[in-house]
Amino acid sequence: MALSYLRSSSSRSVNLLKPLSSSLPLRRPISTDTTPITVETSVPFTSHQCDAPSRSVETNPKELLTFFRDMALMRRMEIAADSLYKAKFIRGFCHLYDGQEAVAVGMEAAITKKDCIITAYRDHCTFIGRGGTLLEVFAELMGRQAGCSKGKGGSMHFYKKDSNFYGGHGIVGAQVPLGCGLAFAQKYSKDETVTFALYGDGAANQGQLFEALNISALWDLPAILVCENNHYGMGTAEWRAAKSPAYYKRGDYVPGLKVDGMDALAVKQACKFAKEHALKNGPIILEMDTYRYHGHSMSDPGSTYRTRDEISGVRQERDPIERIRKLILSHDLATEEELKDIEKEVRKEVDDTITQAKESPMPEPSKLFTNVYAKGLGVESFGADRKEVRATLP
Amino acid sequence: MLGVVRQKMLGQSLPKIRPAVSVLRSYSSAAKQMTVRDALNSALDEEMSADPKVFLMGEEVGEYQGAYKISKGLLEKYGPERVRDTPITEAGFAGIGVGAAYYGLKPVVEFMTFNFSMQAIDHIINSAAKSNYMSAGQMSVPIVFRGPNGAAAGVGAQHSQCYAAWYASCPGLKVLTPYSSEDARGLLKAAIRDPDPVVFLENELLYGESFPVSDEVLDSSFCLPIGKAKIERVGRDVTITAFSRMVGHALKAAEILEKDGIDAEVINLRSIRPLDRSTINASVRKTNRLVTVEEGFPQHGVGAEICASVVEESFAYLDAPVERIAGADIPMPYAANLERLAVPQVEDIVRAAKRACYRSVPLAAAA
Numbered sequence: 001m002a003l004s005y006l007r008s009s010s011s012r013s014v015n016l017l018k019p020l021s022s023s024l025p026l027r028r029p030i031s032t033d034t035t036p037i038t039v040e041t042s043v044p045f046t047s048h049q050c051d052a053p054s055r056s057v058e059t060n061p062k063e064l065l066t067f068f069r070d071m072a073l074m075r076r077m078e079i080a081a082d083s084l085y086k087a088k089f090i091r092g093f094c095h096l097y098d099g100q101e102a103v104a105v106g107m108e109a110a111i112t113k114k115d116c117i118i119t120a121y122r123d124h125c126t127f128i129g130r131g132g133t134l135l136e137v138f139a140e141l142m143g144r145q146a147g148c149s150k151g152k153g154g155s156m157h158f159y160k161k162d163s164n165f166y167g168g169h170g171i172v173g174a175q176v177p178l179g180c181g182l183a184f185a186q187k188y189s190k191d192e193t194v195t196f197a198l199y200g201d202g203a204a205n206q207g208q209l210f211e212a213l214n215i216s217a218l219w220d221l222p223a224i225l226v227c228e229n230n231h232y233g234m235g236t237a238e239w240r241a242a243k244s245p246a247y248y249k250r251g252d253y254v255p256g257l258k259v260d261g262m263d264a265l266a267v268k269q270a271c272k273f274a275k276e277h278a279l280k281n282g283p284i285i286l287e288m289d290t291y292r293y294h295g296h297s298m299s300d301p302g303s304t305y306r307t308r309d310e311i312s313g314v315r316q317e318r319d320p321i322e323r324i325r326k327l328i329l330s331h332d333l334a335t336e337e338e339l340k341d342i343e344k345e346v347r348k349e350v351d352d353t354i355t356q357a358k359e360s361p362m363p364e365p366s367k368l369f370t371n372v373y374a375k376g377l378g379v380e381s382f383g384a385d386r387k388e389v390r391a392t393l394p
Numbered sequence: 395m396l397g398v399v400r401q402k403m404l405g406q407s408l409p410k411i412r413p414a415v416s417v418l419r420s421y422s423s424a425a426k427q428m429t430v431r432d433a434l435n436s437a438l439d440e441e442m443s444a445d446p447k448v449f450l451m452g453e454e455v456g457e458y459q460g461a462y463k464i465s466k467g468l469l470e471k472y473g474p475e476r477v478r479d480t481p482i483t484e485a486g487f488a489g490i491g492v493g494a495a496y497y498g499l500k501p502v503v504e505f506m507t508f509n510f511s512m513q514a515i516d517h518i519i520n521s522a523a524k525s526n527y528m529s530a531g532q533m534s535v536p537i538v539f540r541g542p543n544g545a546a547a548g549v550g551a552q553h554s555q556c557y558a559a560w561y562a563s564c565p566g567l568k569v570l571t572p573y574s575s576e577d578a579r580g581l582l583k584a585a586i587r588d589p590d591p592v593v594f595l596e597n598e599l600l601y602g603e604s605f606p607v608s609d610e611v612l613d614s615s616f617c618l619p620i621g622k623a624k625i626e627r628v629g630r631d632v633t634i635t636a637f638s639r640m641v642g643h644a645l646k647a648a649e650i651l652e653k654d655g656i657d658a659e660v661i662n663l664r665s666i667r668p669l670d671r672s673t674i675n676a677s678v679r680k681t682n683r684l685v686t687v688e689e690g691f692p693q694h695g696v697g698a699e700i701c702a703s704v705v706e707e708s709f710a711y712l713d714a715p716v717e718r719i720a721g722a723d724i725p726m727p728y729a730a731n732l733e734r735l736a737v738p739q740v741e742d743i744v745r746a747a748k749r750a751c752y753r754s755v756p757l758a759a760a761a
Binding site: 371 | 494527528530534590
């Protein structure tokens with residue numbers, strides 16, 4: 001039995017023991033093997049006002065394995081969040097990303113942590129992609145001190161400024177002008193980096209998006225607008241919300257690309273292309289054709305406006321993790337057992353982290369009054385009964 | 395924070411002999427005069443010069459030299475990278491400003507009037523004001539939203555609203571309301587240097603008014619503290635709070651009241667959020683009577699908050715009910731006579747002060 005011990009994403013050392021009966025020649029551990037492999041994307045890119053990049057994507061065993069592990073982790077994390085929500089450890093809103101993992105991992109593979117990402121409320125996996133930890137996710141979801149926003153933000157308000165992840169926004173569409181503002185600042189600072197502003201098919205009709213796109217095109221900002229088209233804006237199918245659901249074309253004078261968002265390599269290729277484009281020519285739109293298995297949020301069963309057959313059909317035909325699994329197996333980069341072991345390990349990591357997160361305490365009551373301002377000037381703030389609870393803002 | 399923050403508590407600690415002409419005050423024998431417009435312009439200029447991260451964005455701020463000429467000369471001096479003319483898309487450019495502030499720049503976003511800020515209010519409140527809190531301190535937003543606020547002259551209902559109460563109710567924002575040129579310079583510089591989102595409410599009718607400014611005020615390091623009111627006129631009998639243009643009205647009212655033997659203390663709030671409750675309460679504890687003055691709609695207004703604060707903190711010191719003078723509870727009419735009735739006048743403040751001193755004339759019959 002070949003056993004591969006692959007530890008968490010922070011340390012990529014591997015101890016790969018191969019059975020004597022293995023017919024494989026002695027090879028480097030797959031997690032450090034960067035021998036190039038070329039793979040074709042599932043479908044060619046469709047472009048608007050630009051030349052589409054090639055379907056042939058360069059990758060390597062290390063990257064494919066990283067994709068597999070990262071997506072498996074994200075998948076397990078979201079499913080565990082579902083259970084935690086039903087067990088009432090998570091309250092309020094919880095918007096899950098399972099099915100869309102390829103967008104998060106493919107994007108990260110094409111960019112650096114100096115590029116910026118901003119998204120809406122379906123942000124758990126994007127946060128992980130930017131280097132956030134599982135503990136920060138679960139603790140924040142449960143409103144604990146160890147959370148990335150110290151329990152003050154909740155599911156929709158994850159941030160990681162040191163890796164240029166700017167949230168985590170609850171108001172549909174607001175993140176797009178904000179993202180264009182990040183791009184403005186990058187250009188102003190001459191950083192030679194770009195911003196990816198993610199939004200959904202529901203947000204694609206927001207006026208402020210077009211306002212920001214107009215300014216970005218006028219000022220040549222390195223802004224990449226990424227429409228994660230999962231075909232439903234909450235309960236409304238795209239054909240009921242948009243006169244033209246060809247979101248990649250909605251930029252009119254701004255070029256666009258339609259991408260199979262369930263294919264991590266296609267996402268990577270598109271993001272790489274977009275980054276090069278944005279640095280030279282200003283804004284570009286990427287439409288990621290993707291799908292969410294869960295409903296809009298945990299309050300939405302997700303089955304009143306779409307059929308179960310549709311959901312299981314996508315899971316069968318287009319699941320992003322299965323796609324990478326098949327790729328890894330067909331290229332002989334790992335065995336089925338090894339991949340299953342990764343999944344088991346990921347599951348354990350998630351379970352252990354949840355236990356750890358549950359031990360993190362709720363925030364201290366005094367934290368009610370922290371961070372209202374960056375510079376509080378010693379002013380007073382009040383609780384519900386201002387004669388009972390007052391504080392000086394630090 | 396650059397520069398030295400100086401406390402301008404003149405009038406509180408120094409007993410002054412007031413000349414008959416009230417508003418002018420000399421710090422030196424030859425005080426310079428400066429319009430509010432020039433005060434704002436010079437403040438912007440100095441802050442842009444001192445910090446390359448500061449940039450200006452808004453409609454007509456560049457080539458047009460500013461719709462009200464506040465940004466005159468800045469495009470020529472700093473170039474189009476730092477003085478950005480925007481299309482007429484408030485939601486878009488306010489959001490872009492906030493995004494730039496997230497990244498660490500220091501945008502000054504101009505709304506041609508604050509009536510148009512309603513197009514962008516989601517970004518001011520949800521994207522700017524709340525971010526530092528929601529992110530537990532990761533995302534501070536050092537942005538200034540500035541522009542004329544409140545009534546102008548004959549511009550009608552959609553162009554005359556005062557937004558002080560709305561913005562000041564929101565935690566996470568700082569809301570400033572300059573009156574004089576000294577206020578304009580000191581508060582705008584403080585706002586630009588402040589790491590939090592600041593709503594800076596100017597007044598179109600004040601732009602052309604001149605005020606004396608000392609050498610200290612003209613110095614490029616001059617800055618006023620945020621959250622501190624100024625006692626423009628020391629008095630004993632009744633406290634009158636006001637902000638922005640109404641400070642001028644309150645000072646005129648104080649002159650008239652003086653002839654009737656009522657010595658009014660006029661407080662220029664300068665900062666609506668944080669509200670300087672301690673200065674207001676200390677004053678009321680001294681005078682025992684309060685008149686609040688504001689231009690905006692009366693319901694849920696600034697005066698309501700001040701009244702509540704005084705009732706909570708200084709109830710035993712009140713010798714009379716708190717009086718509120720505010721804009722009329724109607725959309726702003728156009729006809730000059732109706733407009734005059736819709737905005738507080740000096741005589742309204744005088745009348746209210748007399749009521750607070752139990753020296754009023756009988757109430758007019760209800761209409």
